[in-house]
Amino acid sequence: MRADGAKYHVLGVRAEPTAFHWAVVSGTSHTPVLEDSNVETAPAAFAEGESLAWIRDRFLQIVENYHPMKVAVRFPEGNARGSGKDSAKARCRVEGVVMEVASSRNIELVTGALNTFKKHSGSKSPKEDLAKQDLRGLDWSKYPDTRRREAILVAASVLPVRLEP
Secondary structure, eight states, X not given: OOTTSOOOOEEEEEEETTEEEEEEEEEOSSSXXXXXXXXXXXXXXXXXXXXXXXHHHHHHHHHHHHOOSEEEEEOOOTTOTTTTSHHHHHHHHHXXXXXXXXXXXXXXXXXXXXXXXXXXXXXXXXXXXXXXXXXXXXEGGGOOOHHHHHHHHHHHHTSOSSOOO
C-alpha cells in the first residue's frame, strides 16, 4: 500500500508501431498481482499523427484510471535486427508518446531493454522468464502473446521487494 492507502501500481508497456500492450501490476516483485492488461491499437484508417494522438489519449485514460506509481517501458534490444526500418522508428515514436504522458503526470519512468529489467527483478534471464509456465505465480497460459507478457514482466520487475506498512 502507498502512504495514502491506495495500491502500489506499476504500469508496464511494450510498444508497437501503431499500438501498445499494457499491464497494471500490484503486489511485490516476489508475488506480483496482475490487476489488468490489454492491447490498444489505433484505428488502421488513421494517419501517423492521428494514430499517435489516439495512443496518447488512450494511454492517458489508463494512467488516470490506475494511478500508477511507476511506468516501465520495454525498449528493443540494442542489437535488434531492423532497428533502422520505418516500423522500428514508428515504435520509438509510440514509446516517446507513452513516456511523455508519464512525465507530464510526474510518474517515475523506468525504461530499457529486457536486460535492464533483469537487474530490477533479480532474474537470471528475462527471456527465460517469458518462456516459463508462469512468472512468480502469474499463469502465463492466460497470456499467450509474448508482447503482453513483456508488459507484465517489466511492470512486475520494478515492483517493490516488500510493501511498506
